[in-house]
Amino acid sequence: MIEMSGIQKAFNGNVVLKDVQFQLADGEIHALMGENGAGKSTMMKILTGIYERDNGVIKVDGEEVHFKSPKEAEAKGIAVIHQELNILPDLTVAENLFLGNEQTIGMGIMKNKEMNKEAQRILSQLGLDIDVRMPAGALSVGKQQIIEIAKAMETKANVIIMDEPTAALTDREIQTLFKTIRKLQSEGVSFVYISHRMEEIFAICDRITILRDGEYVGVRTIKDTTFDEIVQMMVGRELGERFPGRTAAIGDVKLEVKGLTRPGLCEDIHFSVRKGEIVALAGLMGAGRTEVAQAIFGYRKMTKGELFIDGNAVKINNPREAKKRGIGFVTEDRKTQGLVVDFSIKENIAMANFNKTSKSGIIRGSKEKSFVGKLVEKLGVKTPSAELPAKSLSGGNQQKVVIAKWLGIEPEILILDEPTRGVDIGAKKEIYQIMNDLAEQGVAILMISSELPEVIGMSDRVLVMHEGKITGEVAGDDMTQEKIMHYATGGDKVVQSQNF
Amino acid sequence: MSKAKTSNGLMQKLGPLFGLLLIVVIISIMSPNFLTTDNIFNVLRQVSISALIAFGMTFVILTGGIDLSVGSTLALTGAVAASLLAGGTDPFIAMGVALMLGLILGAINGVIIAKGKVAPFIATLATMTIYRGLTLVYTDGKPISGLGDHLAFQMFGKGYFFGIPVPVVTMLVTFFVLYFILRKTTFGRRVYAIGGNAEAARLSGINVDRTTIAVYALTGMLAAMAALILTSRLNSAQPTAGQSYELDAIAAVVLGGTSLTGGRGWIVGTLIGALIIGVLNNGLNLIGVSSFFQQVVKGLVILFAVLIDRKKAA
Structure with a gap:
């Protein structure tokens, strides 16, 4: 027709x-x-x-x-x-x-x-x-x-x-x-x-x-x-494995969350992430995963709960303090939270890294250029120039810019919220590779994802949330779509309706 | 393609400059008195007051805000400076107090907006009334004159520096400092970031509240600076001074191509915008256009400029 x-x-x-x-x-x-x-x-x-x-x-x-x-x-x-x-x-x-x-x-x-x-x-x-x-x-x-x-x-x-x-x-x-x-x-x-x-x-x-x-x-x-x-x-080419292999050595507990609560959003959340480990936070949309991440990052207040980094209790009141503690947060929505779309690629990456690109409040042009240049190259952002506006990039490359911004702070803990949403399959794999490289350098990674193959393919351990609570944890051979969906829909608490 | 884009952007940025030149050419053809040194200095002296306010407004608008209280801030700080001088205070102290007061009045706007989460339009609409009311209370509604003849203060509005009017020098120096701040400092970058995407800025660890307060404080201080020039020129302070200056300032910023939604624009455009308005005011007078009709012409020019800008953006 x-x-x-x-x-x-x-x-x-x-x-x-x-x-x-x-x-x-x-x-x-x-x-x-x-x-x-x-x-x-x-x-x-x-x-x-x-x-x-x-x-x-x-x-x-x-x-x-x-x-x-x-x-x-x-x-x-x-x-x-x-x-x-x-x-x-x-x-x-x-x-x-x-x-x-x-x-x-x-x-x-x-x-x-x-x-x-x-x-x-x-x-x-x-x-x-x-x-x-x-x-x-x-x-x-x-x-x-x-x-x-x-x-x-x-x-x-x-x-x-x-x-x-x-x-x-x-x-x-x-x-x-x-x-x-x-x-x-x-x-x-x-x-x-x-x-x-x-x-x-x-x-x-x-x-x-x-x-x-x-x-x-x-x-x-x-x-x-x-x-x-x-x-x-x-x-137009063989992509090979969808999820690249990883050989990171998992170390000591880096981040520990105890009893994190935001009324009506998430409740009594306990978990930890080790150095070199990728932990996935799975669940349905609205299960409270992003809310947990925001609270860890100090973007939203938790009413109850404690955070420990390297075993020490820490208080994080805002994103600035989180950054100082070595936490990076690749947010869910690039356009509304991750990027200033009118800014150049350079300005976006520098935005979280003024301490590295300026001195006494004055931006050092050449320093900024080389600092950003290294990150753009490291992440393989495909652009003729870092001076071009971020909005000129495709979704996958925009996402790489957001990740580059946070790699700039040399994070020890990196939270990625839906890191590959709206990203094409080639760029997806590159992002996975970046995550693996970071894990190998000992970065503790918390990944929020709604794509089950990605959750299973990328993580060492999966925490599943449902209606603000962690309803299950799976690792190793237990990481199957069925198991995760089981917990994501309420786990043992509710009878599974099998209408799909 | 990228090259075409940047030159396109440059054309768009220089558009206001062509507009200014066009107006200058038309007016100087219609009135031979326009392009005389005396008249040009006269225009520039007037522009220096409105430009200082418009510079502050540029910062505010770049963050996505607006400040309606600048005219009232000018009146109040001018009145305080005048009464101190009339009372025999050292001129430098009087001027310092006025600038400090401007800074504080601006910071109050900033705190209401950043911490109180009040929309900038509403917050500054309220403080516009409050500051004007305070001026009237302070002056009892009467002009303050008899400021004495302190050389330093007289110089500030009426003097010459190597043959150039001091207010113009003050305005130009301020312009270059502010240009540098916007282009080269992390503070300037934060201003753009907040206007471009406040949430992304906050999530990148930028102290959005502090930057916002600083921007409004800066604007208040620049209004006080304008107040000092005006008070010095008139040798008195009027309680009704600065009325509708906020609108001229907003017009200058918009004529200069800065986006009212924030995040995009530059201060060079604002200077050109302030010059366009200043030249129009002066030129229409010289040509003999009635002051009633002048307003119509000014409004039409602003509308025309913005419409052209929209066309180019589309």
Whole structure:
């Protein structure tokens, strides 16, 4: 039903798409995959009329189209659900659903009752039974996403493009989302599914098109392909092991947390991390993992609990003190917490390291340059110059900049919160390698991650949290997805519902 | 591509300068009296007062804040300096006290904003009223004159330094110091970082509260410096001095290309912005535009400049 062929696109003479093709069949879920910068988003922006193509043909139902704006694409039944949701948190669910599309009795007077009823009907069809009069902001991200899908359905979309739809969802929410997608698929709706998460693509998609450096690499039927084949097509080379091996010697206890409590967020948390050890903090989104990390780092206050570094009790009241104690914190969200996006790469890295780049408050230009240069090289940040703004980098390289900032302080304890989220597969492996190198140098590493393969592949020991408490600890051969999920969903306390 | 980008950025930065030159050319064609040494010094003397305030405002706006209280701070510090001088206090002590007072008034803004977590607009709206009220209470609503003829104080507003008006020298020296601070010191970098992303700054171990308080304190002190020049020039302090100066300062900062959302901008632009406003005020007078209509023209220029800026950014 959608056929794109020979698509070319260049920005300022920089070719970003070369002769790319893409076909979407009726009622198909089609994954679009490639490393960051491979051209996936550009491709979809061309399809929906945000960008104009330089060359190539787009046909919808056999008829050539030239969309000038997303509105025109929408009129042809093509809707996009962006990674950042367009939900207005203070409006009700129903108001969000009909935003810009309100039913009125004329003169702008709305038929609220009818809209509420209609919203309720649409959402329950999608398997979401909630009160549509509640504010949308009170819903979980997963449910908000389903409202976005409902909005798309309202515009009579028969093609829905989803960009990283599961990045902020818990596993349970992902299952609900998938159910919704399948239901709509059975009604003939097609999906373009952009994601870095291989497991999901294999779980839900029918076919997969792979792009690399703006070129079409190939299309595969999911049934007839493998992880390895896809990865190889994406990176154009053998990646080898997904998780590099490590031979760090595990030493004495470096960091110990006793009874850490933040009411309503996390409760009575006990654990320790040894020198050279990578400990993973696993669990579902909202289980309280980030909250634990923030409290250790002094970014949020703990109401109860003690911290010990090298066996000595320490008090950490703010990030400055944490830094002085040798703790680094690679935060979860690069754009809101990790980077000043308008700053150059250099300025971002120097931001946590003024003591090394300045003297009596005056920045030493050459010192700063060489200090940053070493870190950029060490981490393999791919950029022509450290003077370029951080926002010019791909997600993976931005993440490396955040890590570089913290390596600058020569940390003895490093906390990484979702270190590879939204990072392509090549950069992922490089980040793993960096973590391993640090562990080998004796750094104690605490990694928060929602990706189970990463948790199992990278860590020596896994602590699992559920609703603010540590519900289990697994190590060695016990580190299986099943065991971790068991604890992450409440462990022995609750009866596992096996609906997914 | 990166090269094209930087030169593009430079064009954007120099835009205000072209605007200034254009206005100067137009006005000097329309009025032969504009480009005379006397008049130029006159413009610069006026600009030095508004520029000092606008420099402080640049720091505040770079952190993503705003300071509406600068005009009231100017009035209060000017009144205190004037009353001390009238009472026979040594001019250097009087000036020192005024600068200290400006620093403290600014720091109070900073503490309310950083520690009290009050939005800068609201916090300084309140202190604007409070400081103005205190000025009226202090002066009993009357101007303070009879400041004596201390040479040092007279020089500050009216003197010449190697043929250049002292206020202009003061303003330029301050400009270079502040330029250096923003470009070369960790304090300057922190100012940009806080405006760019306060959360990331805090998480990087930057003392956001202390930096914020220092920025507002600096702004208060610069307003006091402007107050001293104004008081010296007028040889008196008016309780209503400095009214709507905050708006001229904000306009100068915005004309100079600094983003009101913080994190982006430079102080060179602010100097140019202050010059644009100063030249317009003076030039429109010379051309004989009525003072009522002058406001319309000034507003239109600001609007026009910002619209061009938006176009380029898009």
